[in-house]
Amino acid sequence: MKLQDKRLSFEVVPGATLEEDVRTLRELALVAGLLVGLEQRDGRTYVSVRYGEEFTEFIRSRNAGRSRGIPTLRLSCKDVYAAKETEGARVVAARLGLPLSTFYRRCKENRSKREEEPFL
Numbered sequence: 001m002k003l004q005d006k007r008l009s010f011e012v013v014p015g016a017t018l019e020e021d022v023r024t025l026r027e028l029a030l031v032a033g034l035l036v037g038l039e040q041r042d043g044r045t046y047v048s049v050r051y052g053e054e055f056t057e058f059i060r061s062r063n064a065g066r067s068r069g070i071p072t073l074r075l076s077c078k079d080v081y082a083a084k085e086t087e088g089a090r091v092v093a094a095r096l097g098l099p100l101s102t103f104y105r106r107c108k109e110n111r112s113k114r115e116e117e118p119f120l
Helices: 018-032 053-061 077-087 089-096 100-112
Strands: 006-012 035-041 044-051
Touching: 018 035, 018 044, 077 089, 077 100, 089 100
Parallel strands: none
Antiparallel strands: 006 044, 035 044
């Protein structure tokens, strides 16, 4: 299957900012692998959106760098800080499924929380 082999078209009413709006939409849609443009057919103006099903499925289901195999635990701040003192930060970060640097950042962010609140 080729990239962007599917197409959606929407009829629009041409206005003063239509081309600028479509240009902005095109820039935003590129992130998702969509090609956006204007088409003229039968004296009407259409916004055309081309996409590929495989690529859009990949974007929709991607995990953005999070590890897939480690389930996320819901622990309180008190439990996490206690485990950090006894077992070490590296072990607790691995248990939570976080990289060590992210674990330290979350520890810093969670300092102001109460002990019974969840460690996020």
